[in-house]
Amino acid sequence: MRRLVTALLIGLTVATTVSFGAVLGETFMLYPNIFHDPPRSLVLAREFMVEGSPSDFFPPLGFLIILTGTVTVLSTWRSKAIRWYVLGAALAYLCFELLFSMVWFWPRNEIMFVDPVGTHSAEFLRATAREFVAGHWARVAGGALTAGLLFTALIRWLCSPGRSPGRSSDSAGVTAVERDRRTAAAREQAP
Incomplete structure (x- = not known):
């Protein structure tokens, strides 16, 4: 199970970081060109x-x-160390990327890029473009939050005492390897 969770956390962290990076790419490379002089x-x-x-x-x-x-x-619900990070990341993604996009961006995309050219006045298109760009910063923040929470969960998971063979831990969080090292050191010091 630990390997599965590790793979899921790595994959999800990579995917959300790619998504966040793509949103940043849009922000600084595409949007200045798309929104600099609406409607042209x-x-x-x-x-x-x-x-x-x-x-x-x-x-x-x-x-x-x-x-x-x-x-x-x-898969991570039983892990108290990362549960809220993973759930928080999932909720942030759903709120900022899915729900906010459906409510805020999709109608504005329809107006600017789907409706036939000439359907809307130039002033209406300029206002729609300003609204789109203003709302976009919420999506940037949501992407940063999602990727950051997942990266934190991944690091906490990787740094937590393992549960696989050779890495099992006792109630104090000491790994079997560390316990064996301490036992050997104690034997060497015994008279």
Whole structure:
């Protein structure tokens, strides 16, 4: 079970860190180009993102994170040392990446990138773009929180006394290897 939890924590930490990094990449590389002069820059963004866009990358990654996160929460629930870190990360991801996206970003994406060009006034598109960018910082914070909590859980898990053979611990948290070392040292000092 320890190997499974370790693999889940590593995989989920990597996936959420990639997601957070991709959001940062959007923030500093794509968004300045997309939102600098709406509605003209929105039209250029539509023309540019024909073969691939964030909507091709984030939904599959998000599904993988939610699926792996659910299994990880269930697998780590009995570990008091990391339970709340993993659950907190899962809730942060669900709130900031899924629910907030559904409520805040999806309607604005529809307006800016799906509705036919000319459907909305230039001022309405500028206001929508400002709202999108303002809300985006909540998503950046949520991604940082999620990745940070999972990284903390992973480190705590890896540094906790193992439960596998040769690494079992007694009630004081001393590993079998450490206990054997202490016993040998005590024998050497005995008269």
